[in-house]
Structures are given as structure tokens and as C-alpha cells.
Amino acid sequence: MENLRPNSANPKADLNYRRKKNAEEMRYQVVSFALMIFLTLIAFAVVHFEGFSHWFVAPFIMLLAVVQVIFQLYYFMHMSHKGHETPQLFLFSGLSVALITVLTFVTITWI
Amino acid sequence: MSTYAHKKGFGATIWDYLTTVDHKKIGILYLMAGGFFFLVGGLEALFIRVQLAVPNNDFVSAGLYNEILTMHGTTMIFLAAMPLIFAFMNAAVPLQIGARDVAFPFLNSLGFWLFFFGGVFLNCSWFLGGAPDAGWTSYASLTMEAHTHGVDFYILGLQISGIGTLIGGINFLVTIVNMRAPGMTYMRMPLFTWSSFVTSALILFAFPALTVGLFLLMFDRLFGANFFDVAAGGNTIIWEHLFWIFGHPEVYILILPAFGIFSEIFATFSRKRLFGYSSMVFATVLIGFLGFMVWAHHMFTVGMGPIANAIFAVATMAIAVPTGIKIFNWLFTMWGGNIKFTTPMLYAVAFIPSFVAGGVTGIMNAVAAADYQYHDSYFVVAHFHYVIVGGVVLALLAGTHYYWPKMFGTLLNETLGKITFWLFLIGFHLTFFIQHFLGLMGMPRRVFTYLPNQGWETGNLISSIGAFFMGIAVIILLINVVMTQVKNVRVGNDPWGDGRSLEWAIPSPPPFYNFKQLPLVRGLDPFWIEKMEGKTEMTPAEPLGDIHMPNPSFLPVTISFGLFVAAFGALYHVDGKDWALPVLFVGMGITLISMLLRSVKDDHGFHIHKEDFENEDKGGRA
Amino acid sequence: MASVQEKFTEMTWPSSPEKATLEAKNKFLGFWFFLGGETVLFGSLFATYLALKDKVPDSSHPLAKDLYSMDLTFAATMLLLTSSLTSVYAMYHMKNFNFQRMQAWLLITVLLGAAFLGLEIYEFNHYVHEGHKFTSSAFGSAFYSLVGFHGGHVAFGLLWILSLMVRNAKRGLDLYNAPKFYVASLYWHFIDVVWVFIFTVVYLMGMVG
Structure with a gap:
């Protein structure tokens, strides 16, 4: 390289x-x-x-x-900084999954 | 430096595979281990069908039936389908993007051995007091009541193999982002690489939820925690959510690479560019995205309320749109093409109606109100076997035939391949088509037997006969493999004659450095472009130079083996066995010392010098 | 072709050593992906905690608002936030090819992290005496899992940074270990990110009730 x-x-x-x-x-x-x-x-x-x-x-x-x-x-x-586009995409994707999980657990886990 | 020039002894070959960090050999390891577990899971399926062939059967007891059923599902998903997909990803993806290796060769090997030891650990349960018996979903309300160690084997085995899968996913993500050859832009990547990319992203975001779920279950069962103990304030629904937040993306983790394999096969044997390439990429990404929004459709009958059910129902139906895009693109790829019906192509053509049938019943299940009727019946069993066998397994069989020459340098016998195909296809539809009706007639899933005179006898008998067709098909495939390898007729770079992507531009199997010079990619289907201009090789993108390669290592085996040992200690610790804690520490010690060795020892790899290539060209190659 | 073993001076040291070789780029990107996965892992643990917060078998068990103390949480927060800054200083000196200063700042980071861990152990011990145990209620299980997972990450981070420091004490900086230091500092910041949510969601919101 x-x-x-x-x-x-x-x-x-x-x-x-x-x-x-x-x-x-x-x-x-x-x-x-x-x-x-x-x-x-x-x-x-x-x-x-x-x-x-x-x-x-x-x-x-x-x-x-x-x-x-x-x-x-x-x-x-x-x-x-430059060159962090892919890390951003993946970090925020992870964050979205985490948020949906949290949302689920505070809304539809106890019935 | 040539790998094919000299023959090695048996012991040396074994050692070579134990220490290899070469993605092509790791692909072969995944194929062998995944293939072995596929046979085990298939055998379990046959036992299930023998037991259910006639009413009131006593071939196996109710308890053993639960174990077989649980292990069939768990083995097929985690130990057969996943590793077989990793086999093809390892075999094809680095070649398709024009890379010399994956981004993390050491971790690639570690991922395989973690999966392998996790799978072996899970199957040790058969000999140590009984296999897990709470279903492949292991709902907490069942696992909390399980009194053998079976479920603990499930928890620890899947935890170990799950870490391996996660490592594999990260490895392929980085490989695809960083290691593409000059000119290989994202929108020139073959569809199998694209689907592997999206699948790896799904692995990255789905497996942590399983990891957490398994941890909670382990804490409850082995360390006295109360996550799922309702009397202490716990809630079993937590497991269901965590499991399906992982479990639904898992279904797409399996099916997307299957779509990828079929996309390659359709384009190759229709001798046409894949129709609607960019919409295919878009649909793949969209399926991956929507895959995270729909998990609760497995839980419609839990009682989440009408709003939650409606949201998840609509999101589920939305997935039919990108899937439909794909189906039409495959049909249009064939339309007007110069089609060659090889064995892989037969699988691809048969896949379309089979998978569409599974997709349509999926939409039926997605209707939350109607799902109350289908839930826990054989209708659901028929549905998911139509998507998983009709989609994933057909793709794995197709991929085995299609990539065999690239992996082993020999071509599987086409006649035997076609016999396998027809037997398997007929057997598959015999087994599962009738199960839709059994389900609608009220037959519940996961029962070990049923009473006569409910109208279920004929259907179940037909289903069991179909299962044996599939069994015979797999045996013929094995015979085919042995015959082909014994005859050992070597093939050239492009044995199908119509290869489009980079892997067909290099020898079969490729040398361990893959590309002597990195290829210059000038568009989608780069090898096809060169062939159309009358060339037989890729244009190199760089002058001949030294190539840097990683060193082999035995440490992945010891790291994984340590966890395997430690898991036994954790498992028997609850019984108050004196040796359990020492075993746990010894196992963790093996793992940690191996990891320490890895970090303390400098591993810079080695170089192949360009002089070696020049000598080889002067006649070194036998 | 530059080798990773090459000796550098501050003149020849590249401006982004963490991404100067292909191996480094791979490590950098792979680690960010790993952090994306860790986000989901901690998300699931937070979700479990929120679902099980204050879920106890009977009223003899303490609830969140009876347990948490502001002083302790504040002290722990300051320690960990400061350690995040000190690791930034370490990376600043790494980029300037000043190995000794980098090591010194890393040592301070490790000490602060160890102090944080000490406080956490003291805190857990205190709760156990109040009847809030891992095995006493679903709330206890969820609390110790979430905060304990974070504590485990801190402990692993300490071991990681320490072994990097010891390992490279005699070698100095090169393009083989610079990315390792950089990635370890990313990990340390990520631990801090998780703690920001823990002190907000678990402790402060727990005190509010």
C-alpha cells in the first residue's frame, strides 16, 4: 500500500x-x-x-x-473529519436499530 | 511459490487447513462443516417425518421428538444455512471484487473456528443428558421450565458460534468497502457481492440482539438472575422481542445471498447482462432496511394491541414490493436470452415459482387478523419451508454446482446433478405443499403425534414420502461429489464458458494470491467486457510487483477451543460439580493466553517477490 | 512500497498515521463497524433495563429513587469524561510523533479509568447491602447487567490500553502500532458515550422517579 x-x-x-x-x-x-x-x-x-x-x-x-x-x-x-462517511452510515444505522428496540421495550413489552 | 506444483502428505494437509488464513480454504472448511451439519439436520428432519408418517406413531417418544425438532431447526439455521452461505461468500466475494484476500484473514479463520466449536458444543448435548427441547426459538416461558441441560447447550453453543458469525460479517463489510480492485465501483459490483454486503450489515446489527438475549437467558438459567421470572418482576416477552429483532433479519441474512447466487446464475446462463441491475441493488438494500421493521409479525398473537399489529402488518407487506422487483428482473433477464439449462440454471428456474409460493403465504401470514388462524399451525411450517428450502436451500445446491469448479477445480457431473435436482424439487413440493392444507385443516405444529380420523393421515404420509425423495437427492449429490473428486478431471479458468465476473478470469482453483496483478475493471461484468473484445484475460491495473500475504496461524483454533472448554465449566457449574469452576478458568485461560500471544507477537506477514513469478513463467509451473 | 516496520522521524511521520497503510484503513473501518454493532448491544441492554426498571417482587425491595446517589454518580461521570479528554491528548501527541508524551497521557487515562472502576465497585457493594442484588429482582438483574456490561467494557479497555503501552514501550511509534493506539482510543470514547446515556437514563432519570 x-x-x-x-x-x-x-x-x-x-x-x-x-x-x-x-x-x-x-x-x-x-x-x-x-x-x-x-x-x-x-x-x-x-x-x-x-x-x-x-x-x-x-x-x-x-x-x-x-x-x-x-x-x-x-x-x-x-x-x-473527511473519510468518515461509511462510519457515520453504520453508526447511525446501529443507532436506529437501538432506538427502535428501546421504543418497543417501553411501549409494547408490558401488555 | 506455486501451490499446485507439489503434493503434500495427509498430515501436512490437515495442519495446513487448521492454520490457514486463506479465504478460499476457509470457504472449503465452511462448506465441509456446513455440509456435515446439513446432513445431521436432514437426518433429524427424516426422523420427524417418520414419526409423523402415520397417526399414533411411537417411533420416537414425545420428549425425544421435542429434542429432534429443536435441533433440526437450530442446526439447519445456525449450523448449516449460515456457514454454507459463508462458504460461498469466502469462495467468491474476494475474487469478484478483485482482491488478494479478505481484510482480516486471521479474524476470518477465527470466525470459522468459533462457529465450528459452537456447533460441536451444541451437538455434544445429544450425548450428555439430552438435546435442547424448547424449539429453535427457545421462548423463555419454555426454557425457564426446561429441566435438563439441553437448553444450556443451546445458549452457550449459539453464543460462541454467534460471535464467529459477527466477526465474519464485519470482515466482509470491510473487505468490500476497502479492497475493491481499481475501477470496481460500488455500482459495478456483482450482485452476489452486493447481497453479501447487505447481509453482512444485517449480521452486524442483528446478532448483538441475539447476544444480549442469550446473555439474559444464561444469567437466568445459570447465575440466578430474574429477567424472565414473572414472580420476581420479570417478563418473558423480552426474550421474544430480542429473539425476533435478531430472528427476522436473520431470515434476510439467509435469503439475500441466495438471491445473489441466483442473480449470478441467471445472468451467466441466459448469457445476458442482469436485467435492471441498479433496481436489483436498490431492492437488496431496501429489503435489508425493511427487514429490521417487521420482527413483531412473529408475535401477532402475543397481544401487542391493534396499533402495533397494524404497523407491523403493513411493514411486512411492504417487503413484497422489492421482492417483486427482483422476481420480475430475473424473469426479464431470461427473456430473450440464449438460455443454457445447466444444473445451476435448473435450480434457478425452479426457485422462482417455489419462492413466490412462499412469499404469497408470507403475505397471508402478514394479515394480522388472519394470522390468529394460521398461528402455530402447519400452514406456518409450510410457509417458512417454502421460503427457506425453496429459496435458500435451492440456492445453496445451485451454488454448490455453480462454484464447485472455482473452489475445487473440477466440474460436478451434470447428469447426476440433474437427477439430484429433479428428485429434490419433486420431494420438496411433495413434502411441503400438502402441509398448507394440513395447517388449514387444523393440524398444530410441534406436536409429536396425532389421532386418526381427522383427515390428516394421507397428507402426512405424502409429506413423509416427499422427505425421503429429498434424502435420496442429497445422497446422489454426495455420490456425485465423491465420483468427481476421484476422477479429478481438471477444468480451466471459465468452465461454464459464459462467466461474467472476475472470478472466472483466473485459474480454478485460483493460486493463493488470487491475482498476480490486480485487474482493471472497466464496467459491470468486467470479464465479459474483455471477452467481447476478444481477450482471454483481464487487463492488469498495475505492473508486476511484490505481493504481501498474511502468515498462517494456529491461534484461531486455540482461542475457539478455549471457549468450548470454558462453556462446559459454565454449564456444569450450576450442578455444584467441583471440577466445573476450574474447567471454566482453564478454558478462559486458554482463550486469553492465545489472544495475548496474538497481540504480543508481531505478525507482519510475508512477501512473494516478483522474481518468483518470473522464474515460474520460465517453466517452474508443472 | 512503505513497510509497516519502517523507522520514522517526526519529519517523515504521516499526518494520518491511523489510516496510512491498508491494514490500518481496514482496522479503522472494521472498528467503526464493530462500534455500530456495540450500539445495538447496548441499545438492547438499555431497552431491557427500561422495561424492567422498578419491577420487584414486593415492596420490601428498594426502587431506583431509593438507591441512586447524586454525589457518587457525579464523581464517576467527571472521572470518565476527563479520561476521554486525556485520551484525546494522547492521540494529539501520537499525531505529532511524540511517543513519551502519548504514553504519559495514556497512563493518566488508565488511572482515571481505574478510579472510575473503583467507584463503581464501591457503589455495587453498597447497593448489595441495601438489598438490591443481581438475583433479588428483575430490576436488580437488569441494572447490574446494563451497568456491569459497561463496567466490563471499562475493565477491558484498561487492560487493552495497558498492554499496548507495555508492549510498545521499547519500540516507540510505527505504522504497525499507531492504528492500534488510535482504535483503542476510539473504544475509550465509545465507553464514554455509553456512560453519558447511563448517567442520564439510569441515574438521573432514576432519581427523578
Whole structure:
């Protein structure tokens, strides 16, 4: 298999560019981590503060979880990068099957 | 470097197969193991039919009948049909996409050995206190009441072989996505490769549900959990859902590759491009998608309520649309073609009316209100044997004849093949057609005997006679195989003369590296395109160079064997046997140490150098 | 043709080492497919848990809202979320061909994971004393299966990352092991994804009632 090596005339410049790009990406990762922690804090706070109705809390913290998982998948697991089309297709297919399963078990399992 | 130049001793050949990571040899292993279990399952079917041939028969006892019935279904689905499909996938898919091997040769071998040891474990139950007897679906309300270890053999055996299947599925997905030859776009892939792709995706998403279901059942039976114990808050419907979330896609896992095999055969022997190729691909994907939306039609009588029943009824009927697309495409492929009625083609032609009959009764079953009448009657038995025997088994027999030359380098005898075909086809319809009417007359399925004077005698006798026709057909096939291999008349690259896809462009059987130079694919049916331009070989897409190949390994056998041993420990642990826990640990130890060895040892494979090819061309080849 | 055994410098190190060879590409894609299957596996376990939540034989058994404690769950969540970030740092240094730093961050990841596992064992032990056992009710069976399966994944992930670290300590990075590190970190993130749903669906919703 051919090696996907950069063919720049000046390898030093190329290295510096890649370093910078990686560092920049790492910054995004830290930002998304901060957001994830923030979302987690909100979720725990909403449950901790007992004034909210059950009908508000359950869907709301589910929404927070979904947003957080999108951060995990697209930033931490690099699904936003190029070349992840097939992984996306299969992950979301798996997710659909999982969702249908969950839906079934909360609706038509107890009769 | 040539594989056919030197003869090896018997022991060396056995060792070669135990350690092989070559997809072609693994295909042969799947064919042999799957074929063996097919014979076992067939024998069980004959016992069933002998018992039911006359009313009040006592050929087997009621308890033994339940065991035979359960093992017939379980063996045929998990240990015969699945591995035989994997046999053809291994034999054909890498060749059809122009690859030198699968993506994970080691895992390919591991998948086979897990399946094999799982199957052997399941069948050990016959000699160790009785086989499972809760039906192939093993509904929790029955398994919780089973007092022998039979069901535990079912749980652990299927768990082990299920992991093997899952590994195989992932392997083929990656192979098809990553390893296609230059120019082999998705929409140029042969239909068998396409159906293998969709089937592998279904395996990936369906088997985890079975894994979980089997875990829950195992926890309940062996470790004191309460998932299905109603008194402790459990619910047996959970098993039914998990089983069918797996079980319905499983039906499509079996039938889609069958469709693929027939698509290849129709195009080859009609000497025409497959009619409506893109709609065939579309229909395959759509069937795969809808396959996940319909599982609860197995549970209409559970009492899920009218809304759920209606949704699943409509979704089920929708599957008839893509299936209909396929049927018409096959008919139009033949229309105006220059048809050659070889043995595989006979199977393909007979498949259409047989399978359509099974499909039509499927629609009848899908009508939820009417299903209350059909449910648990012989009508259902007739329906699923029409789709599975009339679809899958006919395809497996057709595929055996069609791919035999590519796998073994010899052509099965056509006369014997046609005798097998006619006996099998007649026997099949004799056995199962009458069962529709038995069911409508009220005969329930899974009963070990019945009383006279209910009008069921003649029907059952005819059905049993038909079963023996199929038995004789299979024996003739075996004779054919032995005769062909003893005569050993070698055939060339394209023994059918009309091969269209890449596998027919290389020797039969292919050298272990498949393609000396990767072929350049210039369209659908690439080999046919080259032949039409008067060439006899594919145009290479690369200069002659070194080829990287994987090393053989014995570790897949030891990993699987460890789980096989551990399963005995887990199974007898509940009886309070002193040796059970040590056996469990020894077994897991064998598996884990083998896995550790695999990860610690660098395995970079080896290279075939291009100089070796050049020497071979100068006369190295005998 | 580049060999996987070739020695690299930071100049020659490819920008996407996890996909630089055919073997690596296969591993990468196959692992994502595996994660798709794992999604269904955990989906089935979540579904079973939701169907059996609070299903106990009689009122002497504790229910979800009597059991779960917010402090413990919060601590466990922070540990695992942070370990996800540290494994991102490890992969950052992998891409920069800085083996020592990668190992260091992986070690931190492993320590955080082990702390999470310790908390979980403490938690399970606590529940057992409260009468919430694997064998006491359908609710107990479903709870320990779901959370235990996740815990088992954490334990396996720890062993996996540790053996990769030990195994390659002397060899450094090459194109043979870089994809392995990358795939192990994907696995670690996936464990985190599952935990996000566990703390939301099992613990927080359990506390709400």
C-alpha cells in the first residue's frame, strides 16, 4: 500500500504547518470538553433542584445527553473529519436499530 | 511459490487447513462443516417425518421428538444455512471484487473456528443428558421450565458460534468497502457481492440482539438472575422481542445471498447482462432496511394491541414490493436470452415459482387478523419451508454446482446433478405443499403425534414420502461429489464458458494470491467486457510487483477451543460439580493466553517477490 | 512500497498515521463497524433495563429513587469524561510523533479509568447491602447487567490500553502500532458515550422517579 506521505518541497515548513494544525484542533477539543462538562453540570443541577416537573426534566436531560454525545462523536472521535462517511452510515444505522428496540421495550413489552 | 506444483502428505494437509488464513480454504472448511451439519439436520428432519408418517406413531417418544425438532431447526439455521452461505461468500466475494484476500484473514479463520466449536458444543448435548427441547426459538416461558441441560447447550453453543458469525460479517463489510480492485465501483459490483454486503450489515446489527438475549437467558438459567421470572418482576416477552429483532433479519441474512447466487446464475446462463441491475441493488438494500421493521409479525398473537399489529402488518407487506422487483428482473433477464439449462440454471428456474409460493403465504401470514388462524399451525411450517428450502436451500445446491469448479477445480457431473435436482424439487413440493392444507385443516405444529380420523393421515404420509425423495437427492449429490473428486478431471479458468465476473478470469482453483496483478475493471461484468473484445484475460491495473500475504496461524483454533472448554465449566457449574469452576478458568485461560500471544507477537506477514513469478513463467509451473 | 516496520522521524511521520497503510484503513473501518454493532448491544441492554426498571417482587425491595446517589454518580461521570479528554491528548501527541508524551497521557487515562472502576465497585457493594442484588429482582438483574456490561467494557479497555503501552514501550511509534493506539482510543470514547446515556437514563432519570 502506498504511504500517504506529504510531498512538500520543504519538509520543515510542512511539519510546522501540521504542528500548528494539530494544536489548533486540540484547542477545539478542549473547548468541546468544556462544553460537555457544562452540559453535564446543567443536567445534574436540574435534577438536584427538585422544583421542576418530571415531564420537563426527563426530555430536557435526554436532549443534553444527545448534544453531549454529538460532541464526543464529532470532535473526540473525529467523525467530523473527511473519510468518515461509511462510519457515520453504520453508526447511525446501529443507532436506529437501538432506538427502535428501546421504543418497543417501553411501549409494547408490558401488555 | 506455486501451490499446485507439489503434493503434500495427509498430515501436512490437515495442519495446513487448521492454520490457514486463506479465504478460499476457509470457504472449503465452511462448506465441509456446513455440509456435515446439513446432513445431521436432514437426518433429524427424516426422523420427524417418520414419526409423523402415520397417526399414533411411537417411533420416537414425545420428549425425544421435542429434542429432534429443536435441533433440526437450530442446526439447519445456525449450523448449516449460515456457514454454507459463508462458504460461498469466502469462495467468491474476494475474487469478484478483485482482491488478494479478505481484510482480516486471521479474524476470518477465527470466525470459522468459533462457529465450528459452537456447533460441536451444541451437538455434544445429544450425548450428555439430552438435546435442547424448547424449539429453535427457545421462548423463555419454555426454557425457564426446561429441566435438563439441553437448553444450556443451546445458549452457550449459539453464543460462541454467534460471535464467529459477527466477526465474519464485519470482515466482509470491510473487505468490500476497502479492497475493491481499481475501477470496481460500488455500482459495478456483482450482485452476489452486493447481497453479501447487505447481509453482512444485517449480521452486524442483528446478532448483538441475539447476544444480549442469550446473555439474559444464561444469567437466568445459570447465575440466578430474574429477567424472565414473572414472580420476581420479570417478563418473558423480552426474550421474544430480542429473539425476533435478531430472528427476522436473520431470515434476510439467509435469503439475500441466495438471491445473489441466483442473480449470478441467471445472468451467466441466459448469457445476458442482469436485467435492471441498479433496481436489483436498490431492492437488496431496501429489503435489508425493511427487514429490521417487521420482527413483531412473529408475535401477532402475543397481544401487542391493534396499533402495533397494524404497523407491523403493513411493514411486512411492504417487503413484497422489492421482492417483486427482483422476481420480475430475473424473469426479464431470461427473456430473450440464449438460455443454457445447466444444473445451476435448473435450480434457478425452479426457485422462482417455489419462492413466490412462499412469499404469497408470507403475505397471508402478514394479515394480522388472519394470522390468529394460521398461528402455530402447519400452514406456518409450510410457509417458512417454502421460503427457506425453496429459496435458500435451492440456492445453496445451485451454488454448490455453480462454484464447485472455482473452489475445487473440477466440474460436478451434470447428469447426476440433474437427477439430484429433479428428485429434490419433486420431494420438496411433495413434502411441503400438502402441509398448507394440513395447517388449514387444523393440524398444530410441534406436536409429536396425532389421532386418526381427522383427515390428516394421507397428507402426512405424502409429506413423509416427499422427505425421503429429498434424502435420496442429497445422497446422489454426495455420490456425485465423491465420483468427481476421484476422477479429478481438471477444468480451466471459465468452465461454464459464459462467466461474467472476475472470478472466472483466473485459474480454478485460483493460486493463493488470487491475482498476480490486480485487474482493471472497466464496467459491470468486467470479464465479459474483455471477452467481447476478444481477450482471454483481464487487463492488469498495475505492473508486476511484490505481493504481501498474511502468515498462517494456529491461534484461531486455540482461542475457539478455549471457549468450548470454558462453556462446559459454565454449564456444569450450576450442578455444584467441583471440577466445573476450574474447567471454566482453564478454558478462559486458554482463550486469553492465545489472544495475548496474538497481540504480543508481531505478525507482519510475508512477501512473494516478483522474481518468483518470473522464474515460474520460465517453466517452474508443472 | 512503505513497510509497516519502517523507522520514522517526526519529519517523515504521516499526518494520518491511523489510516496510512491498508491494514490500518481496514482496522479503522472494521472498528467503526464493530462500534455500530456495540450500539445495538447496548441499545438492547438499555431497552431491557427500561422495561424492567422498578419491577420487584414486593415492596420490601428498594426502587431506583431509593438507591441512586447524586454525589457518587457525579464523581464517576467527571472521572470518565476527563479520561476521554486525556485520551484525546494522547492521540494529539501520537499525531505529532511524540511517543513519551502519548504514553504519559495514556497512563493518566488508565488511572482515571481505574478510579472510575473503583467507584463503581464501591457503589455495587453498597447497593448489595441495601438489598438490591443481581438475583433479588428483575430490576436488580437488569441494572447490574446494563451497568456491569459497561463496567466490563471499562475493565477491558484498561487492560487493552495497558498492554499496548507495555508492549510498545521499547519500540516507540510505527505504522504497525499507531492504528492500534488510535482504535483503542476510539473504544475509550465509545465507553464514554455509553456512560453519558447511563448517567442520564439510569441515574438521573432514576432519581427523578
